[in-house]
Structures are given as C-alpha cells and as structure tokens.
Amino acid sequence: MKDFIELTELLKAIADQRRLQIIDLLSCGKMCVCDITEQLDLSQPNISHHLKILKNAGLIVATKRGRWVDYQLNRDKLEYLQESLGDVIAECDAEECGITRLNCEEKC
Amino acid sequence: MKDFIELTELLKAIADQRRLQIIDLLSCGKMCVCDITEQLDLSQPNISHHLKILKNAGLIVATKRGRWVDYQLNRDKLEYLQESLGDVIAECDAEECGITRLNCEEKC
C-alpha cells in the first residue's frame, strides 16, 4: 500500500484559504511580504506563519532584498503536486490492480 | 480577492494520508467499506469517519447494496478540483493582473 506521505504534506500546505490566496498572488510574480500582507489584510506575523508553511513544503522560495524578503512560487514543486494528485485520481489499469475484493460485486 | 472557499474544502478533504489511500483504492472501481477497511488496516469506525468526510466534500458517492455500502469516486468533482487547483497555480496574465505592488521590483 502506497503511503502518500509527501503528497499529503504538499496538500496540507495548500489546503488553507489564506495560503491559496498567497499562491494566487504569487502566480503573478515575485512579491515581498509587506505587499502580500496588504493584499490579504491579515497581521504580519500571521502571514509570516503561512509563508513558512508554504516554504517548508517547498512550494515557495524566499530571496532577501535589503530589508525586504521576496517570495515566489516554486513551479517545479507545484507541477509535481499536480501530477502526483493526477496519478492518485487517474482511473487504474485493471491489469495492474492487485486489490482483493471479498464482498464487492465489481472486480478489477 | 478571491475566497477559494470551495477549493479549500476539497483540498482539506483529500489532504490526509488515509483518505488519499481510500481515493487510490477507489480509482480502481467501486468498493464496499469492509474491503476498504481490510486494505487499510484501520478500525471500521475510523474508516467510516474518513469516508464521511470525503462524501460530504462530494468527492465520493455511496450506494447501498443489501447490508453493504459501496463507495465510488465522483469523477466530476475530482476533475473540478484538479482544474481549480490548476487555475490558482497557473501563471497569471499580466494584463488581467491588477495587484498593487508598493515595494517589489517586479511588476505585473
């Protein structure tokens, strides 16, 4: 049985309204924390917290510019997330499926 | 600012290792609770709990067959999830982007 540990971590990171909004903002390009904070109308420490979660998951990348910190999407990781999710959802190949069904009518 | 309420709900529903495993099992076809329980090696009430979350999110559908209950994927909802996520991640159109950046160098 697959464990889906990495995919679960990525999904948990984006499964939040504020963090989806952050990703949506960053889909437009690099942005500093102060501008993100202003767009989302949340407290600065709260934004920093959400950014840290996205960064730890590898979905965004930080670069320092003077006293500002700019964040941008890590498109590779986001693509990996989309693909992994697609793999889980994809209709399985009947020949590859070795799942034992004892009580269901439908078999692979 | 978009709210992403529905997308967040869908993502929260699948952002769990057990529930991803359930979806993976169901990608193979319809399956009753007892077989899911056996495959995942979790307690039956626990499985029922996770199934309920997926069902409430609309990602799976239940059908009764005698004393068994079969579950199957709701592919429409899953496709909607994938597409919505893709929209958030997609590189934004510079002309459509009206986000104000005060302190970042990069502009839309």
Place this chain on the structure above:
DNA sequence: TTGATATATTTATATCTATTTATATGTTAT
C-alpha cells in the same frame, strides 16, 4: 424472533493548527 454481520454515530481524548500578542533580529536612514 434471535443472532450475526456491516456500517454509522456518539463521546471522550489527544494532537494539531490558526490566530493573537509580544518580542527579537536584521537592515536602512538620519
């Protein structure tokens, strides 16, 4: 009807997460 089986619900508890408040770190301007 009685007992067995499949699933769902409830309750309690432990763990995790989001938010707030306060404070710390590091950078720039004066």
Place this chain on the structure above:
DNA sequence: ATAACATATAAATAGATATAAATATATCAA
C-alpha cells in the same frame, strides 16, 4: 549611534481534527 522599518520567532490560547471505545441501526440468515 539611534530611530524607523521589514520580517521572523515565541508563547499563549482557541478551535479543529484524528483516533479509540462504546453503542446504535439496519440487514440478513437461521
């Protein structure tokens, strides 16, 4: 050096979530 600013971290709290144990409901078989 000092003050102002941008961001991060820490601590406290409130709310959400996962799991386990017990129980309820519904269906079938004897």
